[in-house]
Every structure is written in C-alpha cells, then in structure tokens.
Amino acid sequence: MKPSHVFDADLHEPGSAAAEGLCSYHARRGVRDEACQGDAVVSFQDDFGGWQSGCAAALEKLVEKGEIEPLGQGA
Numbered sequence: 001m002k003p004s005h006v007f008d009a010d011l012h013e014p015g016s017a018a019a020e021g022l023c024s025y026h027a028r029r030g031v032r033d034e035a036c037q038g039d040a041v042v043s044f045q046d047d048f049g050g051w052q053s054g055c056a057a058a059l060e061k062l063v064e065k066g067e068i069e070p071l072g073q074g075a
C-alpha cells in the first residue's frame, strides 16, 4: 500500500498536470475517463516512487483496491 496525503502541488513536478491541481491518475491513461472529476484531492506515491495526483473518484478507487492508504492515515 502506497502512502498518500491531502493534495499538495509542491510534491509534483512543476509544469505537470498534477502541479496545476489536475488529476494525473486519469490523465496518464491517455483517454478521457468519464469518472474523472478533474480536480486533484489527493497526492499518492506510484510504483516508481514518484508522486501522482488523483481526483475524488481516483481516491475512492485506489483505496477500494487497497493500493493507497485512505487520507488521514499514516504519515
């Protein structure tokens, strides 16, 4: 399970969608996802130790799948 916390633009690479406050979880799939709510609410670490951002729908899905910690837990 990967660490997560409340979205923080400073964690993300300047100029990236995530740094702009957008959801990179859905954006990186290259297709428009109907479920995407656009605005990032969570920052979470990916398999490569980088930081990704997720909208509320992404957060719910990732927590449900056990991929990231629910917000407010861990560090």
Ligand SMILES: [Zn+2]
Binding pocket: 023, 024, 025, 026, 027, 035, 036, 037, 038, 054, 055, 056, 057, 058
């Ligand atoms: Zn999204």
